[in-house]
Amino acid sequence: MPLPRGVPVAVPCRHRHRLASPTSWIESDALAQCHQVAALDGMIHVAGMPDLHPGKGAPIGAAMMSALLYPFLVGSDIGCGIAVFPVRLRRAVPERLAARFPDLDRALDPERDAADPAWAAVTGDVPAGHTDGLGTVGRGNHFVELARIGAVFEPGHASRLGLDAGNLVLVVHSGSRGLGERVLRAHTEAYGAGPAPDPAAYLARHDEVVRWGSLNRRLLAARVAYALGFEPAEPIVDQCHNLVETRDGGYLHRKGAAPGDGRDVLVAGTRGTPSYLVAAHAGPDANHSVAHGAGRKMSRADALRRGRAKHTVDELRRTPVGSLVVCGDRQLLFEEAPSAYKRIEHVITDLVDHGLATPVATTVPLVTYKTLDAGGSRRPDRRDGRRGRGRP
């Protein structure tokens, strides 16, 4: 089948270039990355989501359809996704619940933690036999969040999901904790950024990693459920936004783009603003995908520099919606500040305006767990908030 080259980039956003206006802007760097990807051998169609932003070599917030499979387009965190679990708790006082959150930086050890009830989430074998890091949330933009259903836009749809205004949910955003990185590295060491000569072999390992990511989100939810005192349950939604799937005889790569073909997706806001549960109905123009979150507006370095000038640690740990952010790492707190992200409302408006999704309900944060660690080799606490590099 002959395939076109140098295809156009469809960016379903109100604004196609970096703008000074506070709407969902698209950085020119990210757009340039889309055009680079569009020029790859075999590329058929590149769709940028409203949360598009620059990544390492490939854009984040993009769905890329190609006749050839390019592992680097999915990146190292294969299997990363967002799941939403029902929470049956009577009262939800953020301070009390934050204090009861389990340590999600510490892996569940099959031997030492053999008696932990959260293991019930594992039915069958652990994919790839990979028990390292099981039950940990990771870093970066990953989080585990107890939230309350806020606005309900589609009551019928929400009820079918078992959700009504005021209900509590647990939102889990986590990936494959190093396992996907191994799979990408194995390819990259042999073929660099080139396509997979044996797509089936890559896909076999990739699919295991995707299953591992989903299992780990269930484990995280189970750990939190037992610690907070409610029964673990199956997720209401669980969509992976870093993966490749076979479709129409080609390979659809999603990098920070959620499957949008008739599925329900949680589009993550920030640690301090609501997230949106949407019914996605994206067609071929958007490569059957929708945004996965608010999308970074600033690089981590910029967010750190500007955040330190603009925010105090206290105001980032107690947010405008009244939620608490459990984050021992001050640097991460600044990097992940709500002001480092686009406004989620604009991303959702863009999805709606382009007919890609219908908002069902919002989830409003109560407690967001990021990490208890103070961060790498950095010093745990410095008066001025500046980071030392390494210990004395």
Place this chain on the structure above:
DNA sequence: ATGTGC
């Protein structure tokens, strides 16, 4: 987003 190196 990582594990790893300064």
